[in-house]
Amino acid sequence: MAHTDRLSAVSAPDVAALAAGTAIFGTGGGGAVYTSQVLAEEALLAHGPVPLVTVDDLGPDDLVILMSGIGAPTVGIEMLSSRHQIDLLVREAEAVAGRPITTLMAAEIGGSNGVAPVGWAARLGLKLLDADAMGRAFPNAAMVSMNVAGVPCDFSVLSDVVGNVSVIKTVDLHWLERHARALTVASGSICLGVHYPLTADTARGAVVEGTVSAAVRVGHALLSSSDPVAAVAAELGGSILLTGKVVDLDRRTEGGFARGSVTVAGTGTDAGRLQRLELQNENLVVLEDGEVLVSVPDNVTIIDAETGHAITTEMLRYGQRVSVLAWACDPIWRTPRGLELAGPRAFGYDLPYIPFGGPTR
Amino acid sequence: MSAMRDLSLGVDVGGTNTDAVVIDGTGRVLAATKQATTDDVTGGIRAGIVAVLAALGEDRSRVSRVMLGTTHATNAIVARRQLDRVAAIRLGAPAATEYPPLLGWPRGLAELVLAGSAMVGGGHMVDGTPIAPLDRDGIRRFLDGLGAFDAVAVTGIFSPSSPEQELAVADLIREHLGPDARVFLSQDIGPTGLLERENATILNAALYSVARSVTEALVTVVAEEGLDAVTFFAQNDGTLMSLDYAAQYPVLTIGSGPANSIRGAAALSGADNAIIIDVGGTTSDLGVVVNGFPRESTLPREIGGVRTNFRMPDVLSLGIGGGTTVDPATGTAGPGSVGYRIATEALLFGGDTPTLTDAAALAGASIDGRTLGDLPPHLRTALRTALAQARVRLADAVERLSLGRADIPLVVVGGGGFLVPDDLPGAGPVVRPAHGDVANAVGAAISLAGGRADQISRLDDREAAIAQASEAAVAKAIQAGADPLQVTVVDILETPVTYTETPTIKVSVKAAGPLARLGERTRARVA
Numbered sequence: 001m002a003h004t005d006r007l008s009a010v011s012a013p014d015v016a017a018l019a020a021g022t023a024i025f026g027t028g029g030g031g032a033v034y035t036s037q038v039l040a041e042e043a044l045l046a047h048g049p050v051p052l053v054t055v056d057d058l059g060p061d062d063l064v065i066l067m068s069g070i071g072a073p074t075v076g077i078e079m080l081s082s083r084h085q086i087d088l089l090v091r092e093a094e095a096v097a098g099r100p101i102t103t104l105m106a107a108e109i110g111g112s113n114g115v116a117p118v119g120w121a122a123r124l125g126l127k128l129l130d131a132d133a134m135g136r137a138f139p140n141a142a143m144v145s146m147n148v149a150g151v152p153c154d155f156s157v158l159s160d161v162v163g164n165v166s167v168i169k170t171v172d173l174h175w176l177e178r179h180a181r182a183l184t185v186a187s188g189s190i191c192l193g194v195h196y197p198l199t200a201d202t203a204r205g206a207v208v209e210g211t212v213s214a215a216v217r218v219g220h221a222l223l224s225s226s227d228p229v230a231a232v233a234a235e236l237g238g239s240i241l242l243t244g245k246v247v248d249l250d251r252r253t254e255g256g257f258a259r260g261s262v263t264v265a266g267t268g269t270d271a272g273r274l275q276r277l278e279l280q281n282e283n284l285v286v287l288e289d290g291e292v293l294v295s296v297p298d299n300v301t302i303i304d305a306e307t308g309h310a311i312t313t314e315m316l317r318y319g320q321r322v323s324v325l326a327w328a329c330d331p332i333w334r335t336p337r338g339l340e341l342a343g344p345r346a347f348g349y350d351l352p353y354i355p356f357g358g359p360t361r
Numbered sequence: 362m363s364a365m366r367d368l369s370l371g372v373d374v375g376g377t378n379t380d381a382v383v384i385d386g387t388g389r390v391l392a393a394t395k396q397a398t399t400d401d402v403t404g405g406i407r408a409g410i411v412a413v414l415a416a417l418g419e420d421r422s423r424v425s426r427v428m429l430g431t432t433h434a435t436n437a438i439v440a441r442r443q444l445d446r447v448a449a450i451r452l453g454a455p456a457a458t459e460y461p462p463l464l465g466w467p468r469g470l471a472e473l474v475l476a477g478s479a480m481v482g483g484g485h486m487v488d489g490t491p492i493a494p495l496d497r498d499g500i501r502r503f504l505d506g507l508g509a510f511d512a513v514a515v516t517g518i519f520s521p522s523s524p525e526q527e528l529a530v531a532d533l534i535r536e537h538l539g540p541d542a543r544v545f546l547s548q549d550i551g552p553t554g555l556l557e558r559e560n561a562t563i564l565n566a567a568l569y570s571v572a573r574s575v576t577e578a579l580v581t582v583v584a585e586e587g588l589d590a591v592t593f594f595a596q597n598d599g600t601l602m603s604l605d606y607a608a609q610y611p612v613l614t615i616g617s618g619p620a621n622s623i624r625g626a627a628a629l630s631g632a633d634n635a636i637i638i639d640v641g642g643t644t645s646d647l648g649v650v651v652n653g654f655p656r657e658s659t660l661p662r663e664i665g666g667v668r669t670n671f672r673m674p675d676v677l678s679l680g681i682g683g684g685t686t687v688d689p690a691t692g693t694a695g696p697g698s699v700g701y702r703i704a705t706e707a708l709l710f711g712g713d714t715p716t717l718t719d720a721a722a723l724a725g726a727s728i729d730g731r732t733l734g735d736l737p738p739h740l741r742t743a744l745r746t747a748l749a750q751a752r753v754r755l756a757d758a759v760e761r762l763s764l765g766r767a768d769i770p771l772v773v774v775g776g777g778g779f780l781v782p783d784d785l786p787g788a789g790p791v792v793r794p795a796h797g798d799v800a801n802a803v804g805a806a807i808s809l810a811g812g813r814a815d816q817i818s819r820l821d822d823r824e825a826a827i828a829q830a831s832e833a834a835v836a837k838a839i840q841a842g843a844d845p846l847q848v849t850v851v852d853i854l855e856t857p858v859t860y861t862e863t864p865t866i867k868v869s870v871k872a873a874g875p876l877a878r879l880g881e882r883t884r885a886r887v888a
Contacts, residue, residue, distance in 0.1 A: 042464065
């Protein structure tokens with residue numbers, strides 16, 4: 001990150017920036033942020049700002065839990081959550097843990113899962129950890145920083161729109177993903193869940209810190225600049241790989257994921273260049289002239305060439321005018337275990353990982 | 362009645378001008394006029410229709426159709442005028458109760474429009490499984506507990522793919538309130554996207570009286586003039602609705618202005634695929650027509666601060682127009698504009714504000730037969746710089762819309778069209794059709810009748826889903842006035858749905874066709 005200023009609280013006026021920022025961190029996935037944004041704003045107006053704390057601020061009595069939506073974005077925009085879902089989740093989690101939950105953390109900062117926890121924390125009267133488990137969006141619950149750090153998930157709780165609650169204890173995250181997915185399908189393709197209870201000790205070094213603050217900063221840069229595309233790239237310490245338009249789009253559903261590719265043809269000073277992005281819910285690989293420019297776990301987001309706003313995989317359309325934005329992932333993903341979980345091979349690409357933008361900070 | 366009943370009269374009611382044209386069956390413009398829009402709407406419509414009918418003389422009896430496009434509904438929402446009070450019912454509790462109706466609306470507008478809201482048991486999951494049993498008593502209790510209201514808006518979760526429950530609720534409400542109760546269903550308004558569709562349905566219900574005032578104005582003038590003609594409204598996607606349908610679904614007319622401009626300009630130029638640029642006094646609006654229809658935007662649209670998911674034409678607006686001011690020191694064009702005061706303030710018209718119109722005149726454009734007086738050298742330089750700058754921005758915008766195809770014609774309309782040179786870099790052949798200044802009204806006059814339907818299904822059943830959605834879209838087009846024999850599917854959009862047991866897709870189909878001939882209008886029921 002180019003900047004490291006931390007916020008100490010999130011209040012209602014920050015939410016628009018947070019939402020614009022988390023959409024950028026969505027790297028093509030993460031779902032539409034608008035409904036989460038409206039709800040978070042209302043919650044903060046009703047309940048006041050949410051304290052934003054760091055791992056160092058956590059005391060021995062603090063228990064952090066991740067809360068997130070899971071399911072199909074196309075269903076998520078229609079069958080929205082019930083008012084009682086989050087209360088059911090926290091009550092059940094406290095019963096299973098045997099102690100109060102004090103702090104929420106976003107599972108992924110990318111997309112609506114990065115915005116909604118702010119509103120949930122406000123309504124539940126909890127603190128929010130300035131961190132998440134991805135530093136971006138990933139399609140798989142095993143692709144979390146705690147898994148890289150070797151911290152196990154003690155339990156998960158899912159609740160659905162009609163009030164069904166399930167506690168899941170699996171031997172590892174792959175089984176968790178499998179069970180959570182099956183339950184989600186049974187619940188109409190959308191659920192809310194809490195998982196990964198963390199203490200000050202287990203959270204340290206196992207979460208991606210500072211990402212809530214970073215998303216707000218990126219959003220502010222986007223919303224306040226006269227050249228939002230450049231401002232966003234600068235704030236992330238990233239680059240614009242190409243500016244052009246979507247000239248080909250191939251999307252299909254395979255194994256529960258939107259897979260495919262999008263081709264962007266350069267315009268203006270980029271005229272004559274072509275880039276292809278491989279998608280699997282998120283943008284995974286960028287190719288130009290047969291060469292890999294960027295690959296997971298580094299971040300790629302297609303943004304509107306005029307406004308700088310992120311365009312999710314499902315909102316991509318032929319003829320859109322876009323810029324391809326790339327920036328380096330959190331260092332935890334560049335460790336051997338990080339690459340094993342979320343490198344190109346984890347997504348089925350037989351490619352060596354070449355860090356984008358040189359070595360990490 | 363064949364050859365003698367072949368004329369269409371198009372009217373466009375804008376914020377400033379009301380335009381009217383008459384075209385024949387081949388699309389030829391026989392009469393055109395531009396009149397001032399009046400506060401009561403009727404006056405402007407009357408002046409426009411009277412003027413073109415006078416120009417037709419005895420041929421006025423050949424007019425068999427009158428089509429109207431307008432931004433009146435948008436203006437009513439923005440100005441918060443004449444809006445009805447709405448009772449909003451959502452079917453689907455306990456789902457979506459975290460997001461109450463009218464969430465995120467500007468407060469003043471919400472207070473003005475909302476008589477009350479209820480989230481009651483009902484709705485469906487993506488696969489058609491009921492979320493909860495329909496709470497019939499809850500609906501009756503809610504309605505009984507309300508103060509005065511004018512209309513009811515009903516939005517069921519996943520009603521675009523499971524429509525039966527909303528229809529049953531409409532029956533229930535009419536049983537309870539009486540057969541004349543005004544009930545609006547979200548399945549008739551928009552696709553999946555609960556809050557946006559619900560917002561649009563509530564706005565639609567609130568616009569009923571406004572829409573009536575315009576439809577009645579049109580009916581009144583047509584009757585006053587003794588025209589034996591059927592009347593239609595233009596909607597957002599460049600298709601027409603019958604007047605009954607427009608009165609029922611006014612929210613679908615909200616984007617008709619730009620849609621008509623794009624289609625009208627394309628038709629005047631004779632192109633089915635074209636980039637359209639409408640250069641006005643303050644802005645240049647660019648759109649794309651693909652196979653005769655405006656390309657639609659996929660981004661959510663806000664109307665008066667309310668988020669909706671209407672089908673709207675994809676329009677790119679640049680701050681470049683004939684009235685755009687030029688900084689005499691730097692040659693920077695805009696962002697200011699003298700707007701409609703150009704006829705007094707531009708140098709060319711004896712004023713003292715340098716504008717892009719003056720820059721074009723200096724470069725040799727013939728404008729109103731006028732010539733520029735002597736200008737100091739620094740001002741000439743500034744004007745040349747500004748024109749070059751404006752043309753680069755225009756070329757860039759055209760290039761972005763062209764999808765890289767330089768063979769698509771660029772159709773130039775609007776009073777400031779002289780700002781676009783014949784050799785704009787990256788553009789195809791430049792076409793400047795006659796009557797380009799009334800392209801909006803022409804677009805209204807040539808619109809087709811159309812309808813759209815959505816269907817979610819298993820990927821295995823994709824073809825059946827497309828067939829089913831196509832059938833529903835065709836039925837909607839016929840209901841909107843299309844000739845049943847000539848309706849065709851014009852657009853199919855597929856989106857994958859993830860996190861489902863089996864691969865699932867959403868298909869969205871649009872059908873359209875020419876209007877049924879007089880006396881042959883068929884009333885089809887949506888299956």
